[in-house]
Amino acid sequence: MTTSFDTPKRLDFFERNLCLWVLLCMAGGMSLGKLLPDLTTRLAHWEFGQNSHVNSIIAVLIWMMIYPMMLKVDFGGLRGVAKKPRGLLVTLFVNWLVKPFSMALLGWVFMQWLFSSTLGWVEPDTAKNYTAGLIILAAAPCTAMVFVWSYLTDGDGPYTLAQVAINDLIMVFAFAPIVAFLVGVSGVAVPSGVLVTSVVVFIVIPLVAGWISRTALIRGRGLDWFERAFLPKFRPVTIVALLATLVLIFAFQAENIIRNWTAVLLLAVPILIQVYFNSGLTYGLMRLFKVPHNVASPGALIGASNFFELAVAVAITLFGPTSPAALATVVGVLVEVPVMLSVCRACNASRGWYQRSLSA
Numbered sequence: 590m591t592t593s594f595d596t597p598k599r600l601d602f603f604e605r606n607l608c609l610w611v612l613l614c615m616a617g618g619m620s621l622g623k624l625l626p627d628l629t630t631r632l633a634h635w636e637f638g639q640n641s642h643v644n645s646i647i648a649v650l651i652w653m654m655i656y657p658m659m660l661k662v663d664f665g666g667l668r669g670v671a672k673k674p675r676g677l678l679v680t681l682f683v684n685w686l687v688k689p690f691s692m693a694l695l696g697w698v699f700m701q702w703l704f705s706s707t708l709g710w711v712e713p714d715t716a717k718n719y720t721a722g723l724i725i726l727a728a729a730p731c732t733a734m735v736f737v738w739s740y741l742t743d744g745d746g747p748y749t750l751a752q753v754a755i756n757d758l759i760m761v762f763a764f765a766p767i768v769a770f771l772v773g774v775s776g777v778a779v780p781s782g783v784l785v786t787s788v789v790v791f792i793v794i795p796l797v798a799g800w801i802s803r804t805a806l807i808r809g810r811g812l813d814w815f816e817r818a819f820l821p822k823f824r825p826v827t828i829v830a831l832l833a834t835l836v837l838i839f840a841f842q843a844e845n846i847i848r849n850w851t852a853v854l855l856l857a858v859p860i861l862i863q864v865y866f867n868s869g870l871t872y873g874l875m876r877l878f879k880v881p882h883n884v885a886s887p888g889a890l891i892g893a894s895n896f897f898e899l900a901v902a903v904a905i906t907l908f909g910p911t912s913p914a915a916l917a918t919v920v921g922v923l924v925e926v927p928v929m930l931s932v933c934r935a936c937n938a939s940r941g942w943y944q945r946s947l948s949a
Contacts, residue, residue: 622840632646650834651791651834651898653826657824662757673884676885677755688892689767689771692726698859700723700855717776717777718777721772721908725900725918728767732753732896735890748883757792760896779907788903792899838915860924871893872889875888882944885943890936901919
């Protein structure tokens with residue numbers, strides 16, 4: 590008998606080659622920044638208000654990415670989680686009590702102590718800003734790509750939806766305090782008003798708008814039409830918005846990257862360690878508490894991946910599009926897909942080992 594995981598599952602063309610698209614956007618953006626510096630400067634300073642740091646163009650593009658993601662969140666699935674709470678508790682423990690704090694520690698160890706104070710590769714103030722960007726990246730649990738990772742590991746779809754929904758609700762209340770505390774501890778001043786504004790603009794409003802739209806459309810046209818006809822229409826919009834955002838960010842960061850191109854490699858070090866540490870911790874705890882594999886695998890991936898679209902938006906809002914913090918969040922996009930695919934492969938390869946522990 591052939592099981593569902595005997596047939597290899599693959600990402601679609603765009604997601605499978607996301608690293609290539611990011612690299613092309615990096616090349617295009619940096620070319621734009623170098624060849625048309627005056628235009629790039631004007632675009633970078635096109636803000637909603639004086640010194641608001643909310644870049645008008647990027648804000649619209651981020652909204653075009655986040656709103657479709659929120660349309661997928663089904664809060665009605667939360668009832669089923671109460672029957673199997675262990676997997677959710679492990680995921681929430683890693684997402685909110687381990688992940689942001691471990692990234693703050695890794696950021697300090699690598700960016701501020703090793704790469705700055707010890708080796709002198711990074712300026713002290715720049716190192717602090719890199720750490721701030723890494724913290725923002727880790728404090729936002731992944732939303733959209735989780736469904737892809739769950740599919741690749743034969744995850745429990747409804748349970749994954751419920752985990753994402755609960756994470757989104759917690760993010761409304763916990764994201765700003767965690768970021769403010771950890772970034773402040775790292776030595777960077779955080780304007781609380783701007784941080785709250787970013788949470789409202791990039792989390793609360795799209796979450797509420799997505800919930801209202803989803804509820805109204807499903808009631809009016811049915812779930813099948815919503816998932817098969819309505820949601821797919823947003824896919825090209827989301828892709829274009831993501832790529833345009835990356836081009837602009839790399840254009841704004843062109844001088845910064847050219848002067849210190851090694852920063853991208855340095856920033857990748859704590860991000861890679863954090864992803865493998867948190868995914869391994871989540872997977873191990875799930876096995877310890879005998880959580881089914883189809884819950885443990887998506888849980889491990891939720892615990893490791895990041896909501897990089899939100900992180901980029903918040904970093905830009907807080908520190909500006911040309912800031913080291915914004916660059917740190919963009920590096921998260923570069924490493925996201927290949928690293929998470931390796932975690933998917935590890936979860937699938939260890940399925941037999943994992944399931945033997947459940948029958949022991």
